[in-house]
Amino acid sequence: MLSRLKNVALFTLLSGLFIILILQSCAQMANPPGGKKDTLAPKISESIPLNKSRNFKGKKIELTFNEYVGIRNLSQELLITPSVGTYQTKIRPQGLSILLDSTLKDNTTYTFNFRNAIEDASERNVGKNIKLVFSTSNDIDSLQIKGNVKQLLTQKHPENILVALYPWNDSLSIHTTKPYYFVKTDTSGNYLLENLAKGKYYMAAFNDINNNLLYNSNKESVDFISDKYIDLSKNQEQHFAISLQNQDSLKLSKTTASAKTVLYEFNRGIKSLVLQNTPKAQLYFQQEDNKNLRFYVLNQNSTDTIFVQATMTDSLDRKYQIPLKIKFRELAKKEKIQKLDLNFEVRPGPGKLLSPSDSLQIKFTKPVQQWASTGILFKTEEGEIHSLPDQAFQWNQFQNSLTIKNAYLPSRTKFELSINKNAFVGVEADSSQAYMQKMEWQDVENYGSIDGQITSQRPTNHFIVELIKADTFEPYMTVKTSKRFEFIHVEPGLYQIRVIADLNNNGYWDIGNFKLRKKSEPVYFFEGKIKLKANFQISDLLINTQK
Structure with missing residues (x-):
């Protein structure tokens, strides 16, 4: 009888557990099959104050959204203009509160721009153009400045560049003064400063890497207006081309x-x-x-x-x-100086063909104190062996780079560069090893050429024209000219052309000086990329520098 009761109790317990599991399974939350994915971004449903409110004097800002939201990088994404100083935030499932530590200024229009900080909790759809604008007076300022920011030397349009507006005065400096109004560029380099008050302003754009609203000249690219100020009385456009302008003294x-x-x-x-x-x-x-x-x-x-x-x-x-x-530090008693070979590399390197205008370069890891030109020989397939006169060689200032001039190289299609052992002795009494490299002139028909001219209205025209590899953006060839330019013996490939206006004719690009409000020398590009084929000539390109 007792055994029977135990079996009944066990059966009852197992049945109860089974029923509980079924009920839990039925009660489990799940998305309905075939339901539409939420693609709608959150929007403000309520706010204190209301958007475009007037005469708001409070110290607490509250936003409520139409769905559950997540807040992401609020300290970086939220742009408040003009600045309200420090504040505290409290996050709620459907919104947030901002408690200001100081009183708002009178007769001022404020903009709270949340940029990409707000996203819905389910699908992370980012709220677009979430702003709260209000005024502490009877009027809301409504002037705008819009424009675009690009990188001067690449023409790329960077994101998150700070565009800053300062109340103008003669002693203003962007590295010690924070802007009154500011905004950051979008993914296309565009910006829009809104709800601005009438007045005189200075304006600049820079890559605010450390997010302190102050320009750091040795790290951050910059551009600025060259006029003393903007007299803002109507909507305007201002465009900027930023570049690094490190003004630090040499130390x-x-x-x-x-x-x-x-x-x-x-x-x-x-x-x-x-x-x-x-x-x-x-x-x-x-x-x-x-x-x-x-x-x-x-x-x-x-x-x-x-x-x-x-x-x-x-x-x-x-x-x-x-x-x-x-x-020099004295050599320790147990310290031994290891003697190594004097290493070098030849350019063009192994496997690279010589263009008709190439010279040979031998680059050493340290200065050379002794060398013998007779230790450098050229051997042709016909069995000829040539050494070169001293005038064929040219050392640089530091005696660590030797150029063998193009005019003295063998004219045979193929030849061999042979460097004897100990032909070079370095400053640490280290000698070079024997070296051999096969060389070959590239057929002229395997190259192309590009030429064109520059249009300008400047009284004196000095330009540096650079042919740039489009994939790496490295300068491939450079010419200096007053109008026409030509690149010959150009390898087939995809290129861009960059033109620097050499205003002081010193032969290189000069950066600006933000303290003197002197801009960098202008840079222009030929619009679009140039695809050059072998044995092909691209002629009469026109680059306009009058823009």
């Missing part, structure tokens, strides 16, 4: 000494360098990464201190007199 930032070298690292690029007060023994050095100098211990006692004066010209053509105290 020595770090010195690293070893038993073999002393490395000086500077904070910006060095265009040219001359040393004074150098010792009688030749002082070998080279420039690295455009802005660093490395000196070598050759012919110097490591215990000696050498004092030299360096006259340096930076990338802005500013000259500096910088004293250098060169002292």
Whole structure:
């Protein structure tokens, strides 16, 4: 009897669990099959104050949306103009509250632009153009400035570039003053400043990398109006072309000494360098990464201190007199200096064909103190062996790059470059190994050419015309001209043409100076890309610099 009761109890328990599982399955929430996906973005259903309200004096802003929402990167996405100072936020399932820490200004129109901060909770549809505009007076300011921002040197239209408007005064500087009105560009580089008050303003656009609303010249690209101010009384358009305009002075930032070298690292690029007060023994050095100098211990006692004066010209053509105290670290007792081969590379490299205008370059990892031109030979398929006269060779300032001039290279279609062992000896008594590279001239018919002219109304015309590879945006060929340009022996490919207006005729592009409100030298592009085929000539391209 007891066993029977146990079986009945077990059966009852199992039946109860089965029924509970069925009920849970029936009660489970699920999307109806075949239902439409939610593609609608959230919208404001209620707000305090109401949009376009007047005479609002409160310190609490509240927004309620028509569905459950998520708030994303509010501190970065929310743009409030003019600035309200600090504030606190409280997130709710269908909205948010903003509690201001200070009182709103009188007679001011405020815009709260939420950009991409609001999205619905289910499908993450981002709310578009969610703004709240209100005034603390009887009137709402309604003036606008719109336009586009591009990168000067690439013509690309960047996103999230800060476009800033400042109440004008003579002492205004964008690196110390935060804007009164501001907005950021969209994915096409477009911007729209709305609800602006009448008045005189200064205007700039820059890539505010650290989001502090202040321009940092050594990191952030910029452009600005060249006029003193904008007298805003009606809607306007202003377009900007930003570029990096680093104005930092040239300074020595770090010195690293070893038993073999002393490395000086500077904070910006060095265009040219001359040393004074150098010792009688030749002082070998080279420039690295455009802005660093490395000196070598050759012919110097490591215990000696050498004092030299360096006259340096930076990338802005500013000259500096910088004293250098060169002292090599003494070699430790157990420290051994490892002797390595003197390495180099030949350009064009292995497998690359020579164009009709190419010279050969031999680039070394360090300066060369000795070499023999007779150790460089050219062998043809016909069994001819040629050495070249001294005038065929040209060293650069640092003795680490040797050019073999085009006019002295063999005219045979194919030949071999042969460099004997120990043909070059470096400053650390390291010698080069034997080297051989097969070379071949490219058939002229495998190249194309591009030519055209520049239209300009400037009284003096000096231009730098660059043929740029469209895929990498690297300059491929450069010519300097007053009007017409021609690129010959151009490899087939896709190209763009960039023109720099060389206003001061110094042969390179000059950046602007935001402190002097002097803009960078203008840059223009031929509209569209150019597809060049082998044995093909593209002629009479017209590039307009009058825009």
